[in-house]
Each structure stands twice: as structure tokens, then as C-alpha cells.
Amino acid sequence: MLILEDVKKTFIEPNGHLLPVLDIPRFALERAEQMVLLGRSGCGKTTLLHCIAGISSVDSGSIVLDGVNLARLSEPARDRFRAARMGYVFQTFNLLPAFNALENVLLGMTFARGKRDTARARHLLDRVGLSHRSTHTPRTMSVGEQQRVAVARALANRPILLLADEPTANIDPANQQRIVDLIRDTCREERIALLMVTHSMEVASQFERVERLEAINRAVGLAVAAAKAATAAHDAPANPAPNANKNTNPDPSTTASTHQHADDVATGSRREGRS
Amino acid sequence: MSLWRIAWRSIRQRGLASLLTAASMALGVMLVVAVLSIMGVIQQSFRTNATLGYNMIIGARGGKLQLTLNTVYYLSTPIENVPYDYYLEFLPRAKRDAERAHSLQAAAQEERAALLELQALIALSGAGVETGTGAVTASSGQTPPGTGLAGAVHRLALDAADRRQLDNQRDGRFAQFTKTVVPVGLGDYFGPFRVVATRPVMFDALRYGERGDRQYAFREGRNFQENSEENGLFEAVVGATVARERGVRLGERISVSHGDPEGAGHGEKFTVVGILAPSGTPNDRAVFINMAGFYLMENHAKPLEKKAASPDAPRESPEQAEARVLAERQALAAVVHDQEHGFFQPLPVEQREVTALLVLTTSPTVTPGLTNVINEAGTAQAVLPVAEIVGLFELFVRPVQTLLLVLTGMICVVSGISILVSIYNSMSDRRHEIAVMRALGASRNTVMGIILLESIMLSLGGGSAGWVAGHALNVAASGPIERETGVSMGFFDVAPPVNLLELLGVESRLSIGLSMELLLIPALVVLAIAVGFLPALSAYRTDVSRSLGS
Numbered sequence: 001m002l003i004l005e006d007v008k009k010t011f012i013e014p015n016g017h018l019l020p021v022l023d024i025p026r027f028a029l030e031r032a033e034q035m036v037l038l039g040r041s042g043c044g045k046t047t048l049l050h051c052i053a054g055i056s057s058v059d060s061g062s063i064v065l066d067g068v069n070l071a072r073l074s075e076p077a078r079d080r081f082r083a084a085r086m087g088y089v090f091q092t093f094n095l096l097p098a099f100n101a102l103e104n105v106l107l108g109m110t111f112a113r114g115k116r117d118t119a120r121a122r123h124l125l126d127r128v129g130l131s132h133r134s135t136h137t138p139r140t141m142s143v144g145e146q147q148r149v150a151v152a153r154a155l156a157n158r159p160i161l162l163l164a165d166e167p168t169a170n171i172d173p174a175n176q177q178r179i180v181d182l183i184r185d186t187c188r189e190e191r192i193a194l195l196m197v198t199h200s201m202e203v204a205s206q207f208e209r210v211e212r213l214e215a216i217n218r219a220v221g222l223a224v225a226a227a228k229a230a231t232a233a234h235d236a237p238a239n240p241a242p243n244a245n246k247n248t249n250p251d252p253s254t255t256a257s258t259h260q261h262a263d264d265v266a267t268g269s270r271r272e273g274r275s
Numbered sequence: 276m277s278l279w280r281i282a283w284r285s286i287r288q289r290g291l292a293s294l295l296t297a298a299s300m301a302l303g304v305m306l307v308v309a310v311l312s313i314m315g316v317i318q319q320s321f322r323t324n325a326t327l328g329y330n331m332i333i334g335a336r337g338g339k340l341q342l343t344l345n346t347v348y349y350l351s352t353p354i355e356n357v358p359y360d361y362y363l364e365f366l367p368r369a370k371r372d373a374e375r376a377h378s379l380q381a382a383a384q385e386e387r388a389a390l391l392e393l394q395a396l397i398a399l400s401g402a403g404v405e406t407g408t409g410a411v412t413a414s415s416g417q418t419p420p421g422t423g424l425a426g427a428v429h430r431l432a433l434d435a436a437d438r439r440q441l442d443n444q445r446d447g448r449f450a451q452f453t454k455t456v457v458p459v460g461l462g463d464y465f466g467p468f469r470v471v472a473t474r475p476v477m478f479d480a481l482r483y484g485e486r487g488d489r490q491y492a493f494r495e496g497r498n499f500q501e502n503s504e505e506n507g508l509f510e511a512v513v514g515a516t517v518a519r520e521r522g523v524r525l526g527e528r529i530s531v532s533h534g535d536p537e538g539a540g541h542g543e544k545f546t547v548v549g550i551l552a553p554s555g556t557p558n559d560r561a562v563f564i565n566m567a568g569f570y571l572m573e574n575h576a577k578p579l580e581k582k583a584a585s586p587d588a589p590r591e592s593p594e595q596a597e598a599r600v601l602a603e604r605q606a607l608a609a610v611v612h613d614q615e616h617g618f619f620q621p622l623p624v625e626q627r628e629v630t631a632l633l634v635l636t637t638s639p640t641v642t643p644g645l646t647n648v649i650n651e652a653g654t655a656q657a658v659l660p661v662a663e664i665v666g667l668f669e670l671f672v673r674p675v676q677t678l679l680l681v682l683t684g685m686i687c688v689v690s691g692i693s694i695l696v697s698i699y700n701s702m703s704d705r706r707h708e709i710a711v712m713r714a715l716g717a718s719r720n721t722v723m724g725i726i727l728l729e730s731i732m733l734s735l736g737g738g739s740a741g742w743v744a745g746h747a748l749n750v751a752a753s754g755p756i757e758r759e760t761g762v763s764m765g766f767f768d769v770a771p772p773v774n775l776l777e778l779l780g781v782e783s784r785l786s787i788g789l790s791m792e793l794l795l796i797p798a799l800v801v802l803a804i805a806v807g808f809l810p811a812l813s814a815y816r817t818d819v820s821r822s823l824g825s
Binding site: 047050053055056075076079080082083084088090094096097098099103106107108109110111112116153157 | 276277278281284285287288707708711712713714715716717718719720721819820823
């Protein structure tokens with residue numbers, strides 16, 4: 001149902017250098033299949049989800065979902081397709097604070113043409129156990145409740161693919177399993193394919209299919225190498241110590257900073273990528 | 276959920292900032308409405324008074340504008356007066372004769388004619404012979420001069436000359452060019468309001484309104500009469516504003532003050548017999564009294580001056596002079612106050628003056644010629660009030676109007692910029708929300724539209740509040756405005772229409788009239804789109820990946 005072939009994505013660094021972020025020869029996900037994608041920070045997980053969702057465009061290759069190649073669609077067409085066929089659950093919920101729970105779910109329907117089903121929105125809130133909180137705004141809800149509303153919103157348009165970007169990262173352990181169960185059960189019931197990105201091995205262990213992005217993304221090694229090279233070039237003039245380019249600086253803060261930079265570069269941009 | 280609702284929720288979310296922004300726009304629109312209303316009042320006042328029911332004002336020589344201002348608008352001070360006899364030159368023969376019947380000249384001549392007739396009869400009958408000077412007239416007890424046949428013939432000759440003068444009955448010189456003439460006498464006040472001494476023809480014949488077809492109506496009572504049975508010469512009519520402001524009621528007896536609002540009051544009282552319905556003209560703010568009564572008030576009679584003898588005039592004998600003075604005194608006493616019946620008679624013509632004459636000529640074609648004749652004669656001046664008002668409008672009002680329009684535009688722009696600043700400042704906070712909406716499937720155009728809708732809603736919402744506030748302000752100020760201009764303003768009265776083509780600088784015979792206030796709605800929308808475009812463009816360009824990560 002979802003097939004990625006020869007997908008390549010490169011960012012341009014501020015210094016003009018090209019930074020490859022994605023280079024995926026092939027990746028597929030079947031209808032109603034549920035899988036977890038693991039990967040260390042900066043390896044391009046979020047960028048991959050953004051490309052699949054059509055939020056970002058790819059440089060080359062094809063992303064075919066339900067027979068439609070998103071890479072060939074114009075941006076407005078991708079927007080419409082995303083609204084109609086995909087759901088997206090964010091790590092930080094991203095509920096709009098001006099709207100109550102029901103309206104946040106309805107908002108997911110607003111941008112998909114011809115779809116506005118209040119009964120379904122109420123049903124979904126009921127499904128995530130929040131029918132009694134439908135008129136509450138996000139500010140008055142717990143993080144667990146907010147994420148459940150976000151799940152309901154992602155499912156509002158009866159998507160065929162649900163993309164979940166670390167949906168349990170900001171949730172207390174007691175609620176993590178509840179959210180995972182909720183997402184998985186709902187996707188199973190509605191035969192929705194699920195691609196979940198997570199760092200949690202506990203969550204990953206529950207899925208039949210678990211893959212590491214490093215294994216399918218050839219650009220990861222290139223990105224890290226490019227990041228190290230860039231760091232070395234950056235440090236060389238300012239720090240002429242012979243061992244400086246070996247990253248043996250004993251100062252932990254400097255080390256952390258360097259790693260962070262490498263991560264940023266690996267995602268292509270300190271702003272755009274997040275993994 | 277509609278985009279309008281999404282925009283509205285966004286406005287509500289930023290409650291205080293949105294409120295302040297809308298308040299800024301409301302303030303701007305309130306000022307705009309106030310400015311437009313002021314312009315409307317000026318225009319309406321101008322238009323209403325541009326058709327006065329007369330097309331010429333005759334007054335004492337002096338400033339034309341001053342004559343127009345104090346005659347049409349009851350502003351400024353009157354220049355001087357012109358003799359009443361000059362007014363009679365605009366009347367046809369019958370009316371002129373009737374007026375002249377109340378003259379000292381006529382009374383004295385009648386007296387003198389009777390005296391001469393008696394003397395002639397005595398002379399012819401030989402009863403008072405002949406060489407002596409002992410004959411005594413029946414009426415005066417004085418010894419007549421030059422008795423005998425020769426003397427009698429001489430007196431008869433004088434009598435004939437007097438009669439010829441008396442018989443000088445004719446149309447007034449300007450009567451054939453005059454359709455209506457209304458005399459007015461100014462100078463008195465009733466509180467802060469002008470008192471206009473005039474004749475009933477003021478309200479019987481004159482018409483007002485933009486088309487000059489509206490007759491003055493009385494809210495209560497009737498027009499005053501020249502000489503009514505119940506009130507004699509002392510009847511008055513008050514304008515609508517005067518009645519309201521001073522609480523004047525029908526049947527009330529009012530006294531007016533002389534010279535200025537704080538001047539000494541006249542002893543004579545006028546009975547209010549009519550209250551005018553509001554006309555939107557300066558007449559709403561005036562009191563109209565019967566001119567005959569006006570003349571009889573203290574200090575209103577023109578002092579009699581002894582005429583300097585013309586070298587060419589026939590020499591008056593001492594007896595004749597004595598007889599003339601005596602007759603004039605008796606005539607004055609007779610015509611002014613009927614002591615036997617206890618009521619007043621009109622003042623003699625010689626002692627009357629008018630401040631101005633409101634003349635409607637028989638045809639517009641005779642107006643220029645008549646104006647020239649009057650102005651060249653030198654006794655008085657004739658001015659064309661509409662021309663003066665138009666000149667005044669172009670000189671003073673038009674620049675003020677233009678200035679107000681410019682200010683109005685600047686107010687709108689400043690208010691619009693406040694919306695721009697408010698929305699643009701909120702964009703950094705909202706970029707994440709916009710990215711979420713984009714991730715949920717909203718297109719770039721959709722989020723751009725939401726921002727524009729927000730701008731339009733703030734603009735129209737603030738504008739509506741401003742419109743209400745502006746009109747409430749108008750209603751609150753309508754009292755003083757009506758008092759000053761005669762134009763009343765209700766809550767739903769919008770500014771009068773303007774010619775769109777003229778406003779756009781298009782020279783055309785066509786006219787597209789539209790109230791500037793109605794133009795305010797599309798103007799606000801255009802302004803909102805213009806000022807909302809920059810933040811909307813910012814929303815359009817939002818980088819979703821980057822903003823979702825922030």
C-alpha cells in the first residue's frame with residue numbers, strides 16, 4: 001500500500017554544502033500493517049515521516065500510497081491527499097489551544113473537502129474515552145488526555161495510513177501503554193496502516209515489525225560523516241591543538257555541543273529535521 | 276468548521292490584543308463617521324439654504340457677504356437700514372398707496388388741504404374781507420396771510436400743487452420685476468436668538484428646501500397677522516428650535532431685547548400665535564414678529580429730520596411752514612396712537628426703515644439688470660445670495676471638507692496599520708498553529724485566507740462598533756448641532772450621498788450618488804485585505820517542517 005523507492009532528500013546547509021538526509025532504495029508497508037521505526041536522534045526519522053505525509057517534498061524517487069505517487073503531486077494536491085488519506089500524531093500533540101476537544105477533532109475534517117462528520121468526531125472522542133471532555137480546551141486537559149484527543153483527530157478522516165511521531169515521548173509511563181493500545185486497537189479495527197516512530201524499546205517490543213532507519217537509509221552514514229567533517233573544519237582554525245579534530249576534547253559541554261551539531265546536520269537542518 | 280469560525284476562534288484566543296486592535300479601528304471609524312456627519316451637516320445645511328425662496332437681497336450699501344450672512348443665516352451684524360419708502364418701490368400701485376396712507380406727508384397734506392379749502396371758501400364768499408389780516412381759520416386760530424382774491428387764488432394754486440403731489444400714485448419703480456418682496460428688520464434678540472421683524476408674506480409666499488417647493492408649516496398655531504383683532508400689531512411666530520430651547524408656548528407673551536442678546540428689553544410684548552415646524556433652515560432659530568409692531572417699539576422709529584430747503588424748491592411762507600409742522604404733529608399723534616380707542620396705529624412711513632428686502636424676481640432673466648440698476652443708483656445694494664453662499668462654500672467650506680477627507684483617510688490608514696501590527700506580531704506565536712493546520716491538510720491558500728478573514732473580521736467588527744459609537748456620538752451632539760445649523764441628526768441618519776464620479780475625479784454628466792458611510796464597508800474590507808496581506812503572506816510561506824519542530 002505504501003511503497004517508497006529510491007527516495008532521496010538532501011538539505012542545503014547554511015555554508016552551501018549539500019547534506020544528504022534520506023537515501024532509501026525501497027521501503028514498503030502493507031494495508032493495516034503496523035510497524036515501528038527505530039533510530040537514533042538525527043538519523044532522519046521525522047524527515048521521513050514528513051516526506052511520506054507530503055509536508056516535505058523529496059528530491060527524487062517515488063512515494064506511492066494507495067496507488068498515488070505523492071512525489072508527483074503538486075503541493076496543494078499533496079495537502080488535499082494528506083487531509084483525506086493520512087493521519088498524523090505528533091510527539092507534542094499539537095492541539096490548537098483556541099478550540100475545544102471536539103472542535104480539534106472536527107478541525108481535522110475541515111481541511112478535507114466534503115468531510116465534516118460531527119457524529120464521527122463524537123464517536124472518536126468516546127472511543128478514546130473523552131466524550132465527557134469534548135467541550136474542554138487543551139489547556140484544561142492532562143497531557144494524556146491531549147494526546148488521546150490528538151489520536152482522535154488523526155483518525156477523523158478515516159485515513160488509510162497513520163503516522164505517529166513518538167506519540168508517547170511526552171506522556172507519563174502510566175499513560176504510555178494506554179496511548180499505544182488506543183492507537184494500535186483503533187488502527188486494527190479500522191484497518192489503518194500504522195507507521196510509528198519511537199525511541200522506546202518497550203513500545204517497539206509490542207510490534208510484530210520493527211525496523212531501524214539506519215538499516216534502510218543509506219544517507220545516515222553520509223550525514224554523520226559530513227557532520228564530522230564540517231565540525232572539524234569549523235574547529236580547526238580556532239583550535240589548532242593537534243588532537244582537536246579527533247574529538248577528544250575532555251570538556252563534556254563541548255562534546256555535547258558537537259554531538260548536537262552532528263545530529264542537527266544529520267537531519268539536514270537545525271530547524272527542519274527532528275528525530 | 277468554517278474558516279470564518281477558525282478565524283474567529285483565533286481572534287478570541289488573543290482576546291485582549293484583538294479587543295485593543297478592534298478598539299483602535301472602532302475609534303478610527305467613529306472619527307470617520309463623525310467627520311462624515313459634520314461634512315453631511317455642512318452640505319445639507321448648504322443645500323437646504325441654497326434655495327431660499329428668493330433670489331436677491333436688497334440692503335444698505337456695504338459688504339455683500341455680510342448682508343447675506345445676516346439676512347440668510349442671521350449671523351454677523353446688520354450693515355445699516357434702507358428707507359421704508361425704498362421698499363415701497365417694489366410694490367404695485369395698490370399696495371404702495373395703501374402703505375403710503377400711513378405717511379406723515381399724506382396726513383399733513385390732508386390737513387393742509389382741508390385748511391386751504393376752508394380759507395378759499397372764506398375768501399371767495401367775501402366773509403373775511405379784505406384788506407386786513409383779521410381773518411382766522413377755523414382749525415388753527417391763526418391769521419392767514421395774503422387774504423383777498425389774489426391770496427385765495429394763490430392758495431388754490433398751492434393746493435393744486437399739493438394735490439398733484441398726492442396724486443403721484445403709481446407702481447413702485449421695481450414692481451414690474453418683482454414677484455415677491457419680503458421686508459425684514461433685524462437688530463433685536465430673544466435670548467440668544469435673532470428677532471426678525473417682517474410681514475406675514477414671509478411664510479405665506481416663501482418656499483424652501485432643495486427644490487424650493489416646501490412651504491413653511493406650523494407645528495402649532497398660525498402665521499401672525501398685520502393687525503389682528505385680539506393682539507393688534509403685536510403678534511409673533513417662533514422657530515422650532517427657539518420654542519424648544521426657550522420653552523415658548525402658544526399664547527405666551529414675549530418681550531425682545533434691543534441691540535444684543537443682553538440688551539435692554541422692550542416694554543412692548545408680542546403674543547406668540549404660531550410655532551414653526553422644524554425646517555432645517557436658519558428660520559428654526561429665529562423669532563418673527565410683526566413689522567408694524569416692531570416699529571412701534573422704543574427706539575425703532577426713525578427720528579424725523581427737517582429737510583434742508585432745496586434752492587429750487589418753491590419757497591414756503593412762514594405761515595405754510597407753521598401749518599405744516601402743526602399738521603405733522605397732529606398726524607403723528609393720530610396715526611400712532613388712537614387715544615380714544617386705546618390701540619396703536621402703524622408708524623408713519625417716514626419713520627420706518629428696513630434692514631433688508633428679500634426679493635424674488637419675476638424671471639431670472641431680469642435679475643442681472645435689476646441688480647445693476649439698484650447698485651448703480653447708489654441708495655442700496657442688491658446681492659445674489661446663492662452666488663454669495665456658493666462663493667463662501669468654495670472659499671471656506673470646500674478646503675475644510677478636503678482637509679477632513681484627508682484626515683479621515685489618515686485615520687483609516689493608522690487604524691489599519693494597528694491591525695497589521697497586531698496580526699503580524701502574533702504571527703511568531705501562531706506559526707506553530709499554522710504549521711499544525713498545514714499538517715492536518717490545510718493548503719497554503721487556506722491558511723492565508725484564515726489570516727485575511729481574521730483581518731477583515733477585526734476591521735469590520737471594529738468598524739461596526741465604531742459606526743455605532745459614531746452615530747451615538749451624533750445623537751448625543753444632535754441638540755447643539757441642530758441649534759447651530761438647523762440640521763437634525765438621528766441615529767440611523769447616514770451622511771448624505773456624494774457623487775462617486777466627482778469624488779474619483781471623473782468629469783461626467785452622470786451622477787452616482789452614494790453615502791460615504793456605505794463606502795466605508797468596502798473600504799474597510801479593502802483596507803483589511805491590504806493590511807492583512809503581509810501577515811497572510813507570512814502564513815502562506817510558513818515552513819511546516821521547521822515550525823512543527825519549534
